[in-house]
Amino acid sequence: MDVAVTLRVNGVARSVTTDPDRPLLDVLREEFQLTGTKHGCGEGRCGACTVLLDGHPTLSCVTAVSAAHDKTITTIEGLAEGETLHPVQEAFLEAGAMQCGYCTPGMILSAVALLREKPAPTDDEIVTAMNGHICRCNGYVKILSAIRLAAGGGEGEARLGGRGSCRAVIRTSNIEH
Numbered sequence: 060m061d062v063a064v065t066l067r068v069n070g071v072a073r074s075v076t077t078d079p080d081r082p083l084l085d086v087l088r089e090e091f092q093l094t095g096t097k098h099g100c101g102e103g104r105c106g107a108c109t110v111l112l113d114g115h116p117t118l119s120c121v122t123a124v125s126a127a128h129d130k131t132i133t134t135i136e137g138l139a140e141g142e143t144l145h146p147v148q149e150a151f152l153e154a155g156a157m158q159c160g161y162c163t164p165g166m167i168l169s170a171v172a173l174l175r176e177k178p179a180p181t182d183d184e185i186v187t188a189m190n191g192h193i194c195r196c197n198g199y200v201k202i203l204s205a206i207r208l209a210a211g212g213g214e215g216e217a218r219l220g221g222r223g224s225c226r227a228v229i230r231t232s233n234i235e236h
């Protein structure tokens with residue numbers, strides 16, 4: 060039986076009447092058109108669908124929408140303020156830490172949560188925090204560099220990031236997936 064679920068998504072109260080066991084990922088993408096949150100494995104093994112649930116990185120593909128009732132959700136679309144990117148988004152751009160971009164929203168959201176908790180993480184702490192995320196483009200070195208950069212810990216590995224079209228992708232992950 061469908062139930063009414065209320066969520067606060069990127070600062071906006073949203074309601075949906077749906078199967079309580081429906082994955083949060085499907086509600087975000089199909090009901091609210093927040094397609095920056097990606098469907099990867101669909102079974103909790105890749106991190107592509109990560110959102111922040113009450114500030115904590117959460118795999119939305121294996122989270123029932125009813126478990127998010129009355130909770131706060133942040134997706135990649137909720138990080139930038141107008142045209143101003145979140146510092147972690149800027150760092151990913153600066154470090155060129157994306158290729159296809161499919162893993163990027165989840166990576167960025169986990170990095171945001173990490174840096175809120177530990178503003179100056181060690182490399183080991185970064186790797187541990189990002190451990191559940193798979194990058195099929197094998198961009199791990201630049202992703203590590205981006206998170207170091209966001210933490211203010213150096214220049215990172217490379218400043219190869221294209222701006223232009225990459226900027227739009229990193230803001231909403233509005234890619235064809």
Ligand code: FES
Pocket residue numbers: 097098099100101102103104105106107108109118119120121
């Ligand atoms: S799509 Fe959720 S963990 Fe892979």
Ligand code: FES
Pocket residue numbers: 156157158159160161162163193194195196197198
């Ligand atoms: S940039 Fe392609 S999966 Fe990570």
